[in-house]
Amino acid sequence: MLARKIKDHIYWMGSVDWDSRLFDSLIPLPDGTSYNAYLIKGSEKTVLLDTVNPPMAEEFMAQLEGIPKIDYIVSHHAEQDHSGTILQVLEKYPEAKLISTSKAKGMLIDLLNIPEEYFISVKDGDTLSLGDKTLKFIYTPWVHWPETMVTYLEEDRILFSCDFFGSHIATSDLFVTDEGRVYEAAKRYFAEIMMPFRNVIKKNLEKLASYEIDMIAPGHGQIFPNPAFILDAYRDWTIGAPRNTVVLPYISMHDSTKRMVDHLVATLVDKDVRVEQFNLGVTDIGKLAMSLVDAATIVVGTPTILAGPHPYAAYATFLANALRPNTKFLSVIGSYGWGGKTVETLAGMIPNLKVEVIDPVLCKGVPTESTFKALDDLAFAIAQKHKENGFT
């Protein structure tokens, strides 16, 4: 793709990645992604904001053909999907200086072996004049690593935010046209990489509240010409107010656990509790992560295998613990053959979750009437707790 004009003297550059289906060898990309860099031509200086993932370097470097001079490269974030082509840009423009936070400087040297003499470290609130345009650098740690910052272009009131407000979407539309689609992709993105740091991100949002922002240009996905939409969504997600929802990741081997899941789900729905159910044998783990952003309760469904939880259930539990959702209640259901320590093992995997554990329901072999009665009691207890806490 060629460079695209956003406004006079401000351009999108980068690459739309239609084909990738996994990010960081972990995160599903059902809709691909994009790696966005931006070029700003001031009356005196030209600046490049970020670069692209190294596999997209050829396309990106072709976009720089015809750009005679770059005075500054700004690296908002040291992760290689944004920084990985900096060395190639510096080879083309050896006179350019590389602007980053001091923490990012160390990481960029470690990760990419960028020579130290290229760097200018900026402090929070520092400005840089391009002549008729002024960049302001704002520290916004933990979006998504500790070294991250964003850039505010004062005259045009554009925020260049890198991972902050990003979404993994491959599209030829430069600007957001379908807010519903972007909402889902951005929520998934928030859940996967920012939810564990939501208290810091909340402070970052408060810091940005004093800026008049006409447009947000992130490092992945589309540009927001209506920033209020994504700023409001982030405010909700960082608060993480639990909703009247049960997230139910499960796996079943011989259908006993599945029958228990089906019964529990039917009873919860009958009691007006929303359920998001995920068969871990086939699910997109990103959808599970997204559902955790505002779910009040997690119920893990697992058979006992090799004296413990099924590895898929352990994986989902480990993920939930790592993502630190604001979930309030947790329980376990499932079938076992002769014994084991499924509940104890899962309970030991969630030190980060500040949850009240509701009595698990385990059954030996196939579920019986007493199992279904216990599941009804569990559904009643969950519905009651959601009501008592005012979750809607």
Ligand code: FEO
């Ligand atoms: Fe898009 Fe944390 O990199």
